[in-house]
Amino acid sequence: MRVLLERHYGYLFEPELLDEIEANGKCKLIKQGERLLDIGQEITVMPLIFSGAIKILREDDQGDELLLYFIEKGDTCAMTFSCCLGSGKSEIRAIAESDTELLMIPIEKMDEWMAKYQSWREFILDSYHTRMSELLETIDTLAFMKMDERIMKYLKDRAMVTNDDIIYSTHQDVARDLHTSRVVVSRLLKSLEREGKIELSRNHIKVLAL
Template sequence: METIRHFLSFLSPQLVDELLSKSTVKDIPKGTQIIREEQYIKVIPIIISGLVKVFSKFDEKELLLYYIQPQQSCIMSFSASLKNTPSKIFAITEEDSKILLIPVESLPKWLKEYTELNDLFYNQYDLRYTDLLDTIQHVLVDKMDKRLYEHLIRKAKLKHNSVIKITHGQIANELGTAREVISRVIKKLENEGKISQNTDGIKIL
């Protein structure tokens, strides 16, 4: 518990006490869906350790919107909870993660009493707005080889590992395209000497 208190030291001690008294801390395995599309949000996640990816679905195609890193939260679920509307996104743990789950019913009171909690979520709005603009630019402007290469580089940085254990199908889901397209582009990037792949995964060169 002291480790979590230290992690939340950017918040006031009084707010941390309230968060820990009413929230739940869970260890969630990699590949677990923590937010479902169309569900009503009951808890808001703050990532303590690990990594979570947030998707939206368009005409049965999935598209990765952004990652949630430690000391960050999911602004889309925050917005849905305040409006009491179904979630428009779904979120999956990219790695084994420890997550603080804040009960939605306590949020209005805490937002009124603690300005730093407002600051946290306003900062998340700004961060996600930038992320979404970047995603839109990549989809509308960039060719798939550039999109894929930059996606792999970003994923490697987030995981702190130049080797990424991922299938072509998983990449296709994240980029909202077909697995055959990803396989073709990965081969192109290999031929250009930008990446290599073997049984361990895809390595950024």
């Protein structure tokens, strides 16, 4: 664990904080597609990601999902800490975008370290800022982009966080993340393929225009 901490967070945190993280954290491996956190679930831990990526989703009253953003190695999701300051219940869903190795930190340590370590406080505040910027970008995408542009941005974002230009998803998976219909996604994916931006195969999409 210490080697991973040093590699991914050693440049951020002082040795004393790394010691506490090592003493209190538990390593966990989440397989692709596995749910890490669900809406309404009590939050007891916060993740520090060593490798892989996690997608964060919101759900409406009808049970339809919308992708908010991705978190990847070297990140955390300050939204979990924010939820704990309120009801302690999650308002988001977190699913592994790829096989993900992470460290689970007990939520009660968050506030303690915020007061004790400036590096941790800056890390959490920077995470808030990054997540807020990504939420604003999501709003801009919904408000100002056409659906084909949204699909292309979504595919590029997934390729970036997984470091793989092949996206292993069905058209229905893409439609679910973007809160639209499979018919619309299939039509626009075909159009993007004709434009030479992607290459379609059974159950995966290759991104050509990165």
